[in-house]
Amino acid sequence: MQISARHSDSTTIFDVTGDIDLANSPEVRKALMREVREKRTPRVVMNLSKVRYIDSSGVASLVEGLKASRDLNLRFILFGLSPSAREVLQLSRLLKIFEVYDNEDQALSS
Amino acid sequence: MRQRDSTGVSPASNDGFLLKLELHSDPQLLTVVRGALERLTEVFGFSPPDRRSVTRAVDEALTNIMRHCYNGRTDQPIELYCSRVPPRPSQVADGLEILLCDQGPAVDPAKFRGRRLDEIKPGGLGLHFIRQSMDTVEYQRSGNTNQFRLVKYLQPMTQSRTP
Numbered sequence: 462m463q464i465s466a467r468h469s470d471s472t473t474i475f476d477v478t479g480d481i482d483l484a485n486s487p488e489v490r491k492a493l494m495r496e497v498r499e500k501r502t503p504r505v506v507m508n509l510s511k512v513r514y515i516d517s518s519g520v521a522s523l524v525e526g527l528k529a530s531r532d533l534n535l536r537f538i539l540f541g542l543s544p545s546a547r548e549v550l551q552l553s554r555l556l557k558i559f560e561v562y563d564n565e566d567q568a569l570s571s
Numbered sequence: 572m573r574q575r576d577s578t579g580v581s582p583a584s585n586d587g588f589l590l591k592l593e594l595h596s597d598p599q600l601l602t603v604v605r606g607a608l609e610r611l612t613e614v615f616g617f618s619p620p621d622r623r624s625v626t627r628a629v630d631e632a633l634t635n636i637m638r639h640c641y642n643g644r645t646d647q648p649i650e651l652y653c654s655r656v657p658p659r660p661s662q663v664a665d666g667l668e669i670l671l672c673d674q675g676p677a678v679d680p681a682k683f684r685g686r687r688l689d690e691i692k693p694g695g696l697g698l699h700f701i702r703q704s705m706d707t708v709e710y711q712r713s714g715n716t717n718q719f720r721l722v723k724y725l726q727p728m729t730q731s732r733t734p
Contacts, residue, residue: 482630484602516601517631517696517697517700545623
């Protein structure tokens with residue numbers, strides 16, 4: 462799994478490539494928490510279009526990002542969900558809790 | 572999760588035996604197991620959503636073993652057996668049985684309840700994913716071994732005659 466960040470104005474986009482599972486979800490969590498809690502970036506966007514699989518620990522990292530964002534009145538957005546990623550969010554009844562878009566243009570124009 | 576009360580099983584002697592994997596409890600190996608399960612479930616004849624379900628359930632069960640049975644130690648043994656099983660009375664098609672064995676301490680079945688989903692909080696989702704994904708989820712302690720048994724049955728329309 463690789464995670465990199467693009468910054469522009471009040472937005473940070475994290476581009477994630479590979480599977481998010483127990484081996485690397487702490488890395489995702491750490492990046493998210495730094496962006497939200499320390500930098501307080503107004504809009505954090507997760508590009509998941511190159512993520513084929515997310516396990517429960519990956520979902521937990523996203524939920525932590527969402528909760529931290531809400532606590533600070535910031536926005537946390539996901540886009541590009543694979544069928545597998547969409548399924549785990551549906552199974553955990555979180556799909557409607559997150560702000561989810563199909564692609565980057567939609568996410569940034571929201 | 573139902574706790575089995577029968578004696579230990581011998582999956583390798585099962586006529587339907589398909590595959591055995593032995594691995595250390597290292598999270599870096601989860602992606603390797605997922606790759607094997609994706610191919611096996613494809614060959615077995617599952618639909619794409621059911622392939623993802625089986626792969627997800629096995630991945631989450633292995634994650635639970637690594638985190639809770641072995642407390643994050645990465646050098647402990649895990650065995651995974653895959654077998655074809657005949658239909659149960661309520662089913663018309665064969666199933667894929669996955670048996671996961673570890674040498675960690677006995678698991679308290681009360682911890683298999685999982686959490687409610689009406690709270691938005693991280694954690695506690697793995698067991699829920701396993702239950703939602705599989706037709707049968709069982710646990711038994713046999714000697715010094717924890718055995719987690721997962722079964723997913725083919726849908727009649729997609730049943731394959733191979734392997």
